[in-house]
Amino acid sequence: MTVSDELDPGRSLWHYIAVEVRRQRTARGLSGNKLAGLIGCDRSYVSRVEHGRLHLSSPYAAKIDELWETEDQFATLVHLAEASDDGDWFTGLTEYEERATRHRMWEAMLVPGLLQTPEYARAALTSGLIDGVEEALAKRLARQAAVFEKAKTPLISVVLNWVVLAQPVGGAEVMHGQLTRLLEISENPGVRLRVLERETGAHNGLDGSFKLLTVDDRDIAFADAPEKGRLMLSAPDVQRFAVRYDRISDIAAPIGPSRDLVRRALESYT
Secondary structure, rough: HHHHHHOOOOOOOHHHHHHHHHHHHHHOOOOOOHHHHHOOOOOOHHHHHHHHOOOOHHHHHHHHHHHHHOHHHHHHHHHHHHHHHHHOOOHHHHHHHHOEEEEEEEEOOOOHHHHHHHHHHHHHHHHOOOOOHHHHHHHHHHHHHHHHOOOOOEEEEEEEEEEHHHOOOOOHHHHHHHHHHHHHOOOOOEEEEEEEHHHHHOOHHHHOOEEEEEEOOEEEEEEEEHHHHHEEEEHHHHHHHHHHHHHHHHOOOHHHHHHHHHHHHOOOOO
16 A cells, blocks of 8 residues: 555645655655755654654754745645644654653543553543444554653653542443552652642643643644544644643642542542
């Protein structure tokens, strides 16, 4: 199967950008490695963009426009794609998660996907309207492996809403295993797990769950939503989520008391 078979330019602006980069590169007789050298990126970057595994960034779009004298074509397309919500949120997310050196997560309702046990993940997926639960579960577990089984585990900071501990997903046995898993993960020196207590009241995290990923010394944001989310690369969008995360983190319980909250919740499921 070719790249053009895998991507659908009529459905997604990001797919269109990927196909157009490949088309114009080929028309100019350039290899992917040659283009990477000319715009100063990693050798595999061009391939990941052209296969739809990574979104073309604004800085590299500008470099391509300058190199090919395309009158801001790619910069404009990237700007439009970042501003749109075409449902193509999963493109690039797994790649960014794997490459990220730092993860910051706020979860309002569920344990973050990267920290879920298989049993909890299956119960969460089954409760929704998703087709192909086992396939979705396999992808989620693969995402976990890509993050936690590499040579250097990234720094991970997680703030959980108290609802995550109180809402039973999959029954008492599943929740017991999941909260045990959270406590085990929290013992890793590179993981900071904190809980926003019920007594906190209204706060700016009530709008929904999101995460911030630090990749190649720049931050990106992903906002979760039913059925689809939104991946944001532009600095102003990312900054708004960084401020939101800091405000939530400022009012969360410290690490020690947060672990005590998880332990008490664990006892309620025995």
